[in-house]
Amino acid sequence: MKDDFFSEQVRKTGDMVKRDVHLFACRGMKLVYDVNSGSLHQVDEPAADAIELLLQGCAFPEVIASLAERFSRETVQEVLGEIQSLKEKNLLFSAPLTRHDPGGSAYPLKALCLLLSQDCNLSCRYCFVRDENTRNALQMPLEVGLRAVDLLLESESGRHREIDFFGGEPLLNFPVFKETVAYAKKEAGTRGIELTFTLTTNALLCTEEIVEFLNREGISVVLSLDGRPAVHDAMRQDRRGRGSYRSALQNIRRLLEGRDYRNYYIRGTITKHNLDFSRDVEHLLDQGFDSLSLEPVVASPGEDYALEAGDLPQMEQEYERLLDLFLDHKAAGKPFLFYHFLVDLGRGPCLYKRLSGCGAGREYLAVAADGSLYPCHQFSGRDKYYMGSIMDEKPLQENPCVETLYEAARIQRECAGCWARYLCGFGCAAAVLTQTDGMESNDFLSCALQKMRLEKALYLQAAQP
């Protein structure tokens, strides 16, 4: 067998390959994810051992010699032949992708997050706008909403644009929400632009009028509900400290019944206090919801509800339990969506998209209630990341700090060597900033969780018939 699989240089620096091929096991299944093609393979023991040795820089003869005691020469040669064949087809050890991030100006604006109301009818313990500087009674005036729509539609982006209505609680400013949607639809229609709308809400203000409006206008909803009543009520309280579970559930059901349970996500939060979060998923499924997203909390390390590295083993067990739930429900003909288990390897986005990261400050901007522009909703009120005002003649100002979100050491160095780099979008910059007090390195916990979830998601690709 010709041994020209890797060049001498690649063999000497095995790391060059390790970042491009990820060999892992999940529930006894051995899987190989080929980073540069996005292909996933299931391997048997001889193949797993051979790939491991190749990743260590072994040449073919060394692989055959190393595995001689455990497998026949014929078997190992057959394995190496298959590996070689897959390499030639660019499905394993595929060619490195060389395209680089083209920089901020290459990404025209295509999505806005409008902070319609910076006030909220709840006082959730983990809310990232608890800070007095960012949380106030400010409601977005209609003029700000309309100017924001103009900014988005005048962008030189493609056909699709998106507006997310966010807060605080955006429904506290329903009149402006309604008017802004009407204006945006009319203007987008005349320009031939496809515009989609999302509302992120706690649902407590969903009156009949609002429910009817949301369902009639086809507005997707992200509905905050953490799971079991005690879990939800411990964190999501009104200003008198009363839990909001019962009212939220009642309103969410009414809203979703009016849209045949389509175009929604139930969005919960995982904190130190619900590390057994698979029970929350079970609870939400029991309530009839089938489109779920549970997110680890973004919190400063000192908070009592902040997640810690020591929580990872239990969280891994919970994600494993979610795998059971997921597969059992599918087998029973009652499948559900779990946001972090969704990976489309065969039809996923292009390399450009994968390098564009979260889009904050480039394709995506947050508009605060007073018209101030920030890279994303989580940066709202942080002066360092101020990007101008929607009320100015030239709204967008250059702010070098924004580009540092992408140029930071974490992306240049740490992410470049990570197998998950084309799946995670380099993580959430705001979360990294919050949890590490700077952008010089990645947040270990977020990265560990992301990789843990991705391995489970890849396993599901192999485990599902």
Added chain:
Amino acid sequence: MNGLFPLTPPRDKYRMKANNKGFCEERPAALTGEVLIVNHIKIVKKGNLQETKERDCRECQTSCQSACKTSCTVGNQLCRQEEKP
């Protein structure tokens, strides 16, 4: 359909056969133009990343606009290239 729900069931259907050597996969020639038979490595999913490196339509959903609003994920976004007129 809007960008909030990125996935539809996979298009490819693989016919799997077990043999006494391990994995044996037959991909219908009509789909691939070839039949790839492997004994030790089963192709679970053929990724498309190599084919997309020059693509640049920019019609996809912005990642941060997803359901999570915190954990950015790009691997589950839907490519809208085929929708472009």
